[in-house]
Amino acid sequence: MTHTSWTDDNYLFLLQIYLRKPVGVKPMYARRMIELSLELHIPPRELHRRMKQLESREEANIEVLWQRYAQHTTRLKKDIERLRAMRGFNHAEAFYEGVATKPTFETDFLPLDNYPTMTPMTLIIILDLYFRLVPVTMVAETPEVVELGKLMSLSPSAIVEVMHLFQVCDPYLHRNDMLHHPLLPTCRQVWQRYGMANTETLVELATAMKAYFLS
Numbered sequence: 001m002t003h004t005s006w007t008d009d010n011y012l013f014l015l016q017i018y019l020r021k022p023v024g025v026k027p028m029y030a031r032r033m034i035e036l037s038l039e040l041h042i043p044p045r046e047l048h049r050r051m052k053q054l055e056s057r058e059e060a061n062i063e064v065l066w067q068r069y070a071q072h073t074t075r076l077k078k079d080i081e082r083l084r085a086m087r088g089f090n091h092a093e094a095f096y097e098g099v100a101t102k103p104t105f106e107t108d109f110l111p112l113d114n115y116p117t118m119t120p121m122t123l124i125i126i127l128d129l130y131f132r133l134v135p136v137t138m139v140a141e142t143p144e145v146v147e148l149g150k151l152m153s154l155s156p157s158a159i160v161e162v163m164h165l166f167q168v169c170d171p172y173l174h175r176n177d178m179l180h181h182p183l184l185p186t187c188r189q190v191w192q193r194y195g196m197a198n199t200e201t202l203v204e205l206a207t208a209m210k211a212y213f214l215s
Contacts, residue, residue: 005040005041005042006042006046006050008061009083010040010042010050011050011054011062011065012065012069012076012079012080012083013036013039013040013080013083014036014047014050014051014054015054015065015066015069015070015076016073016076016077016080017030017032017033017036017051018051018054018055019070019073019076020032024055025048025051025052025055026048026051026215027048027208027211027215028044028045028047028048028208028211029044029121029208029209029210029211029212030211030212030215031212031213031215032215033047033048033051034109034212037105037106037109038106038109038110041106043105044105107120108120108121108124109121112183112186114182114183115182115183115186117154117158118158118162118183118186120186120189120190121209121212122152122154123162123183123186123187123190124190124194124202124205124206124209125148125152125206125209125210126148126159126162126163126166127166127190127191127194127195127202127206128202128203128205128206128207129144129145129148129159129163129206130163130166131199131202132144133145133163135167135173138160138163138164138167139160140155140156140157140159140160141156142156145159145160151210151213151214152213153213161183162183162187165181165183165184165187166187166191166195168184168187169187169188169191169195170191170195
């Protein structure tokens, strides 16, 4: 399916990312893919599909791009800078203004207004770990908590705090404390989306999203 915001010029951005070492199709949620997704307002899944299309070189217009840029990365960089200047992408403040208010995929990757050290993406990944532990092990000393904190540059105590909020959301635990925590509304939203869904769906998504912190 063709995305309404797509233009062939966007292949240049993808080609630049593709050519970065290690050369090849990058994970859907790799940091540069997410940054480009926010920049172009195109979901990561669509960009990933287009990058695979770019790699296949089956279409004539894509082959032209390879011939023009693959061995001329300086030219590619200059043309990308020109595109960004034309579209105003070099003005980050102007782009981000108002984005967080839109109920789109973009909000999953943007810092929360009332808790800027967290994004819905980090909460999704923490929720995945939540289902791998039991309440008694949801403490800062648990190795899995420590490991996840290192991955996402969060303190173990911050991760435990989020897990306690998910306990409030969990209908099987009947918790009703921490009702005024600033993260609770977003934790409830994440729980509604994934807490009662197929566990495999959450595992797959969280595993894929970890690529953001590994790249």
